[in-house]
Amino acid sequence: xxxxxxxxxxxxxxxxxxxxxxxxxxxxxxxxxxxxxxxxxxxxxxxxxxxxxxxxxxxxxxxxxxxxxxxxxxxxxxxxxxxxxxxxxxxxxxxxxxxxxxxxxxxxxxxxxxxxxxxxxxxxxxxxxxxxxxxxxxxxxxxxxxxxxxxxxxxxxxxxxxxxxxxxxxxxxxxxxxxxxxxxxxxxxxxxxxxxxxxxxxxxxxxxxxxxxxxxxxxxxxxxxxxxxxxxxxxxxxxxxxxxxxxxxxxxxxxxxxxxxxxxxxxxxxxxxxxxxxxxxxxxxxxxxxxxxxxxxxxxxxxxxxxxxxxxxxxxxxxxxxxxxxxxxxxxxxxxxxxxxxxxxxxxxxxxxxxxxxxxxxxxxxxxxxxxxxxxxxxxxxxxxxxxxxxxxxxxxxxxxxxxxxxxxxxxxxxxxxxxxxxxxxx
Numbered sequence: 376x377x378x379x380x381x382x383x384x385x386x387x388x389x390x391x392x393x394x395x396x397x398x399x400x401x402x403x404x405x406x407x408x409x410x411x412x413x414x415x416x417x418x419x420x421x422x423x424x425x426x427x428x429x430x431x432x433x434x435x436x437x438x439x440x441x442x443x444x445x446x447x448x449x450x451x452x453x454x455x456x457x458x459x460x461x462x463x464x465x466x467x468x469x470x471x472x473x474x475x476x477x478x479x480x481x482x483x484x485x486x487x488x489x490x491x492x493x494x495x496x497x498x499x500x501x502x503x504x505x506x507x508x509x510x511x512x513x514x515x516x517x518x519x520x521x522x523x524x525x526x527x528x529x530x531x532x533x534x535x536x537x538x539x540x541x542x543x544x545x546x547x548x549x550x551x552x553x554x555x556x557x558x559x560x561x562x563x564x565x566x567x568x569x570x571x572x573x574x575x576x577x578x579x580x581x582x583x584x585x586x587x588x589x590x591x592x593x594x595x596x597x598x599x600x601x602x603x604x605x606x607x608x609x610x611x612x613x614x615x616x617x618x619x620x621x622x623x624x625x626x627x628x629x630x631x632x633x634x635x636x637x638x639x640x641x642x643x644x645x646x647x648x649x650x651x652x653x654x655x656x657x658x659x660x661x662x663x664x665x666x667x668x669x670x671x672x673x674x675x676x677x678x679x680x681x682x683x684x685x686x687x688x689x690x691x692x693x694x695x696x697x698x699x700x701x702x703x704x705x706x707x708x709x710x711x712x713x714x715x716x717x718x719x720x721x722x723x724x725x726x727x728x729x730x731x732x733x734x735x736x737x738x739x740x741x742x743x744x745x746x747x748x749x750x751x752x753x754x755x756x757x758x759x760x761x762x763x764x765x766x767x768x769x770x771x772x773x774x775x776x777x778x779x780x781x782x783x784x785x786x787x788x789x790x791x792x793x794x795x796x797x798x799x800x801x802x
Contacts, residue, residue: 377697378439380404380431382446382456383412387748391677391687398686401693406430406444414761416451417550420557423451427459441465443696447674447689449523450551453477454558466698468593468648468670470562475643476650476670478559479520479577481568482643486665489642490635493654493665497579499571502544509537514581519548521555521573525764530581530613543765548574582664584657587624589636590676592649592691594700598637601691601703602684603629604676606653609719614767617716619783620679628656631663645670649692675715678746682713682776710744710776716787719767720798723758726751726770728797738793742786746774751796770796 377400381392384405392403407427416423431441444459444467446452454477460467475485480499487494499520500507509515509531517540518528527547529540555573586606592599603622608615622629636652651673653666677687685707694701729752730738739745749771750760757768771794775786 377401377442378404378434379443379445379693379696380406380434380441382406382427382444382459383409383448383452385409385413385448388447388674388677388689391674391681391689392693394681394687395690395693399690399693401697403693404434409448412452412455413448416554418553418557420451420455420554423455424458427455428462431459431463443693443698445689445692445696447672447677447692449669449671450477450521451554451558453669453671458558458561460696466647466696468645471564472643472645473670474559474562474564474568476645476668477521478568478571479518479667480571480575481564482668483577483579484567485643486639486668489638490665493635493663495580495582495664497577499575499577501574502541502548502576503574507537507541509578511578511580515578516581517544517576517578519544519551519573520571520575520577521551523551524762525613526550526762527765529765531578544576548576582655582657582666584655584662584664585624586666587622587632587654587656588618588673588676589632589652589654590649590672590680590688591636591640591651592672592695592701593640593646594695596641596646598640599701600633600636601688601705602676602680603632604673604679609721609767612721612766614719614721614764615717616719617714617783617787618673618675618679619712619714619780620676620683621712623780624656628663632656635663635665639665639668643668647695647698649688649695651676678774679713679715681708682710682744682774683708708776711778712780712783713776714774714783714787716773716775716783716790717769718771718773718791718794718796719769720757721767722800723756723768724798725801726753726755726757726796727799728795729753730794735794738790741793742775742789744774744776745786745790747790747794748772748774749794756801757798 552573649672685704
């Protein structure tokens, strides 16, 4: 039996790992709590590293073997994991290769070296400077060099947009900047990158087109792409409506994206770990743009792979963590298609009605394969929710499966109707 420790394990991923345990010789152990790491990291990175290291050492002293360390969440989990692995001599990517994905400026510099035609124009700036001048033509995006879940990311089309974004960035960048700077202190950085701290921002020309996410891993220099997911947004907006698998992208486009992903991953020296890379394809001009590289599997996609392929892709991460070459099924799941859908509200409101646990369970029984993760509670004001993008509020995550795209949409609509979430606009 292989003991694999999961940093900041949450209830949803615990359920996914139960499927992996039944199909493997892995035993998963939580390593620190989700609230401690994902929600309580501000300025506490050294403390978190020491606490996690001590917990692993105590387990080892009782005679247990620490065979692997994994994590599924974004910042700071995905950056802490390689530090903890290195301390115990476990396989995984170098911390510097992880930062070549995580640090948006460093990542763009590396990408520009090998796929320059897919990288938008970009520049960095200090949001606290008295006179911020961004020499890019609108529309462009501004964001911290490190954030998560599209937080503090703003589309700039006018001077007023920039003023609003700068005010929000000045107020909120500490949320990521302090901990990111602490993590950067553990890595060897080029001078050009070291000068751009977690309290800096990046501006880059807006990419347009259909959005796709490639799921893959690298092992001993070989780059493997095992799935492509369609990332669909609400019409006319940047907020995600759903992730849908398998992708409807043409085969030729998939080949172009795979070639680009392979080139970039090899360039940054990322190895012995899973990743996902997001692209946008402008069909009218046949232009491919690389949006970002994430040095982890997308935990949002685990349920999709389980429904279609037969196991969540947490299996791949676990294999890599213990030094194995991944083995993963294909098209052995219960459904031909699967989606993670986001039920959103685009203006602030107070929640006046939500179903109770039995009500949610009833919907899940009535809608074949539905799984609902409710994000709001009665009496909650949406603007008080944490972890939201700049333009919407997520009311629920709804996972569905079906034999066609139409079946997915029907299942989602039935879930939304059954939830019957009540909202009231209040001053």
